[in-house]
Amino acid sequence: MPKDTFFNLPDEKKQRVIDAAIDEFAERSYHDARVTAIADQAGIAKGSFYQYFEDKEDLFRYIIDMIAEKKLAYIDQDLLENIEAHTFFEVLRELYASGIRFAQEDPRLMAIGMQLASNQALYYGISIDYMEQSYEFFRALLEKGMDAGELDPAIDINIASRLLTMVGYSSLELIFEDGKLDQDDMAIVDDIIYIMKNGLKSKAER
Amino acid sequence: MPKDTFFNLPDEKKQRVIDAAIDEFAERSYHDARVTAIADQAGIAKGSFYQYFEDKEDLFRYIIDMIAEKKLAYIDQDLLENIEAHTFFEVLRELYASGIRFAQEDPRLMAIGMQLASNQALYYGISIDYMEQSYEFFRALLEKGMDAGELDPAIDINIASRLLTMVGYSSLELIFEDGKLDQDDMAIVDDIIYIMKNGLKSKAER
Amino acid sequence: MPKDTFFNLPDEKKQRVIDAAIDEFAERSYHDARVTAIADQAGIAKGSFYQYFEDKEDLFRYIIDMIAEKKLAYIDQDLLENIEAHTFFEVLRELYASGIRFAQEDPRLMAIGMQLASNQALYYGISIDYMEQSYEFFRALLEKGMDAGELDPAIDINIASRLLTMVGYSSLELIFEDGKLDQDDMAIVDDIIYIMKNGLKSKAER
């Protein structure tokens, strides 16, 4: 947790520090990121850094938290609040879509998230928490969908919740990889949703 | 490419170096991995390391190549050779299953592979190649499945090939995360395959 | 260019660093000189070195510049300012003499300069600049001497300017070689000047 000194900072300065940190962590892995570079870019003294944060990890966790929070905010809040008014697949589409909007708005944040998502070994405990949250969310969603008769009851909800989490991340990677195309991104989501929805099997075989 | 001196080493010693490298790279990120630790654990002089490898990256690439090769070897070769004799989903199941067998055999290798899978920024060019190979493989498989009438022609093959690659990785992560359970791993794969196969939609809605 | 941290250092400490560097560079070639030895002798931490200088080369260039500047300072400034009031040979004598005074004052500086003078291959760009400056100076001096009718018009000024530069260096080497004799040094200069004088002066004046 950042120290009070950090939270007492004028907003503008606080923002400078956050921005610098995001830039650095987006470009280099956690271990490779340099406190010096962050302090420099933020225009603060290296010593001040340690007046604001316990150490590098402290800042890193804070940034991760921020990202998680920001990502949540990208989800259509109306839909979230009236979640029962929507079908499972409507919600799923919005979740994936929000991920994409988020990534497009600030690709740096996604780059950091991506790093986390994979380097579990490295960030044990940090990333796990967020994953877990996502699982929970999907689990609840799946249960609701199942209760509503929208989903195949034979599906293992534990597995499916994890799969949906991963597929969500994968969509982001797909879009990121395709360069920075913004035009067809939602089309990609829809293609993925289509597959997840209808399965791969040909209609004839169903 | 490791130097000839490395390949000329007695197998036992060569193996010690490889093992030490795998241990180190599995535990720490590429940047964080220490040549010294590898040399020490392998029981060779630091100087010898550089007689065997150009530099740290040289060794890393070699290990990555080794992993890729080893992973391929885990796929049922009979099935690969008589690929036309099997349905799309049979092949898909074997592919995912082989990934799991591989990961179970030596989780360290998977940890390294995982690292690669995500740190695209860092390993541009290394990881991309392997991804691309996987895409190509799945693309061909999907085309064949489509021609055979097994798959929904409405599916976008480009997207699906990437999705299947990602889902394959995800399965591994799922299993890895669940600890080292070996008992139910194939059950997880089957659950995933089931979802991918039939989709999430309830039969009633089809 | 050394960093500000260096220039902000207390004079005493700054001097310790400079002295240590001069000692090391005078004793060993640039490549052979050790940052560690310099830091140790200066009584600073190895890390501090890099807070003061970009790298070893940065310090080296700084020292070279310092030497060049110091060498200039040894030339009689009155003479330089009223250069027209003196004959070509008076100026030449002062130039050579100043070189000698400089070398006597701190033979380490000369040793470093010498190194530069020859290892053109290594220090391309560093040394060339200083040579060029010297050429220019002598060229101007020769032109003035020629206009004044002091010099033989048959002399090739380009060649002569270079020759005088080299002979200047040679004088230094002569003196250096003779051990550290200070008594007869000016006599040596005069002997050399005597030879160069007859060689350069106009027939009319012979």
Added chain:
Amino acid sequence: MPKDTFFNLPDEKKQRVIDAAIDEFAERSYHDARVTAIADQAGIAKGSFYQYFEDKEDLFRYIIDMIAEKKLAYIDQDLLENIEAHTFFEVLRELYASGIRFAQEDPRLMAIGMQLASNQALYYGISIDYMEQSYEFFRALLEKGMDAGELDPAIDINIASRLLTMVGYSSLELIFEDGKLDQDDMAIVDDIIYIMKNGLKSKAER
């Protein structure tokens, strides 16, 4: 002194080693030159190197000796043998000219010689010897010239002999610096001789 094993080598192999050494020493300073590079380029095993030479310095001294010998050979032998049949300045011109022919034939050798000439500090003892030889030669020449009445008796022979040595080197540097022009090189020598001639010759002859 190289070991007998070296001298017993087939000429072709011996030559390969010498060539490789010359290449390396011409390109890098003594300390920076790498035994490995020499062995590699010569196509011999690194271990063999130490079967031929005591150590790096042993080879270096040998190469230096070779260069000195070769340089001597470039001087017109007829002229050397009938030295009394020529004037001082004829001999001087030939000496400088031979230096240039030598440098043009194999600039690598000159590069190495140059290195020696200046880094006296570094190569104390090695270079001094050769210098001394040159002084002796010039001293004898000057004495003869003086006896013959060709030279100004007021000249200090010690100084002049050193000056002539240095000027000889300087000529080479001048030519080397001017790029690799071969056309006008002798013109440069003549320009220099012209200056030195007037400087040295007896008043009677002016």
Added chain:
DNA sequence: TATGAATGAGGATTCATTCAT
């Protein structure tokens, strides 16, 4: 005699963190 693997001392550089002002 030839070989080339093995060695390890040594060197430059980076960076998180501390601390005195």
Added chain:
DNA sequence: CATGAATGAATCCTCATTCAT
């Protein structure tokens, strides 16, 4: 609180030389 100099552990890599085969 802010500052930024000081520190030193840690890391990669080079290379002359030795030595067993």
